[in-house]
Amino acid sequence: MTDTQYIRDRLNRPMKDLRISVIDQCNFRCTYCMPAEIFGEDYRFLPFKELLSFDEIVRLTEIFAKFGTEKIRITGGEPLLRKNLDQLIKRLYAIDGIKDIAITTNGVFLTKQAKKLKEAGLDRVNLSLDAIEDDVFKEINGRGVKTKPVLKGIEAAQEAGLQVKINMVVKKGLNDSQILPMARYFKGSDIILRFIEFMDVGNHNGWNMDTVVSKQEIVDRISAEMPLEPVEQNYYGEVASRYRYLDGGGEIGVISSVTDSFCGSCTRIRLSADGKLYTCLFATEGYDIKTPLRENASDHQLILELIKLWSGRTDRYSDERAEGKPLKREKIEMSYIGG
Numbered sequence: 079m080t081d082t083q084y085i086r087d088r089l090n091r092p093m094k095d096l097r098i099s100v101i102d103q104c105n106f107r108c109t110y111c112m113p114a115e116i117f118g119e120d121y122r123f124l125p126f127k128e129l130l131s132f133d134e135i136v137r138l139t140e141i142f143a144k145f146g147t148e149k150i151r152i153t154g155g156e157p158l159l160r161k162n163l164d165q166l167i168k169r170l171y172a173i174d175g176i177k178d179i180a181i182t183t184n185g186v187f188l189t190k191q192a193k194k195l196k197e198a199g200l201d202r203v204n205l206s207l208d209a210i211e212d213d214v215f216k217e218i219n220g221r222g223v224k225t226k227p228v229l230k231g232i233e234a235a236q237e238a239g240l241q242v243k244i245n246m247v248v249k250k251g252l253n254d255s256q257i258l259p260m261a262r263y264f265k266g267s268d269i270i271l272r273f274i275e276f277m278d279v280g281n282h283n284g285w286n287m288d289t290v291v292s293k294q295e296i297v298d299r300i301s302a303e304m305p306l307e308p309v310e311q312n313y314y315g316e317v318a319s320r321y322r323y324l325d326g327g328g329e330i331g332v333i334s335s336v337t338d339s340f341c342g343s344c345t346r347i348r349l350s351a352d353g354k355l356y357t358c359l360f361a362t363e364g365y366d367i368k369t370p371l372r373e374n375a376s377d378h379q380l381i382l383e384l385i386k387l388w389s390g391r392t393d394r395y396s397d398e399r400a401e402g403k404p405l406k407r408e409k410i411e412m413s414y415i416g417g
């Protein structure tokens with residue numbers, strides 16, 4: 079078998095993290111991600127036969143592990159809508175070289191699933207919660223769901239022994255009123271709250287620079303009431319800037335995906351639910367790996383496909399945005415590829 083461990087792209091970036099979207103459907107209709115006007119009753123989600131099967135996902139992950147991929151994040155859509163997800167996690171956990179499995183979820187189904195996911199080998203949960211006040215949250219999620227089921231999901235995850243981080247996307251005028259209430263709510267708990275700058279992913283979220291609340295502004299707003307100081311990165315390539323409360327109330331993170339650029343240290347590859355590979359969140363086109371997979375390609379052939387894709391990779395979208403290059407183009411939706 080080819081020694082694939084040290085494959086690098088054209089900008090010398092290794093391939094380390096694999097994000098697997100297992101479904102394109104979601105139980106929420108967050109206005110900035112899957113607005114109900116677009117993703118309505120008539121919207122055609124992927125038919126089941128188009129989704130990669132667990133066998134196919136496991137086979138590809140085994141190949142990725144040979145490339146040095148160690149971390150897996152399961153996402154969607156809402157990944158907990160994919161039936162028997164624990165069975166997939168169990169099989170991924172058993173793959174040689176896979177050291178860490180995380181999931182990104184809105185948390186509503188964790189009360190039922192947290193324990194069996196943990197038992198299957200899940201390590202961490204990134205739970206998306208964009209507001210702590212019911213009125214704001216109900217409006218954002220587009221389904222009128224209150225925060226209680228999500229808070230129950232957080233509790234269930236912690237009880238199951240899963241590490242939990244909360245992610246809050248901040249969009250000006252939508253939920254920036256929640257920065258302080260969210261910070262107050264999670265301060266002093268053992269849960270890290272991370273604020274994420276609203277990004278220009280997808281085509282339907284009405285993004286423009288005026289809708290972004292910058293990392294600096296988020297930190298200043300919190301620090302004015304609850305003083306913060308910066309903390310060192312945990313590891314090379316960590317995207318969240320860390321801050322701790324001076325009074326010992328724990329720490330927060332801020333992911334400045336717009337005002338900073340992380341392209342230089344981006345080691346991520348994304349697999350869509352229908353078997354397309356994307357080397358950038360802001361990509362237009364995916365690389366079809368399902369066809370060779372379903373046409374009985376050998377492992378060697380699949381490895382050659384991945385080498386071709388990764389070794390030719392030059393994308394650096396956020397760098398180009400920061401450099402002021404014109405970027406207008408159709409992008410994949412966040413709900414399709416996951417976070």
Ligand code: SAM
Nearest residue numbers: 111154155156182183184206247276277412417
């Ligand atoms: N349904 C799951 C969830 O809610 O976490 C997983 C999929 S969701 C697409 C993954 C993450 O992407 C969520 O935290 C969501 O808030 C975030 N997201 C969606 N659109 C975004 C945008 N324009 N900018 C930043 N984050 C975004």
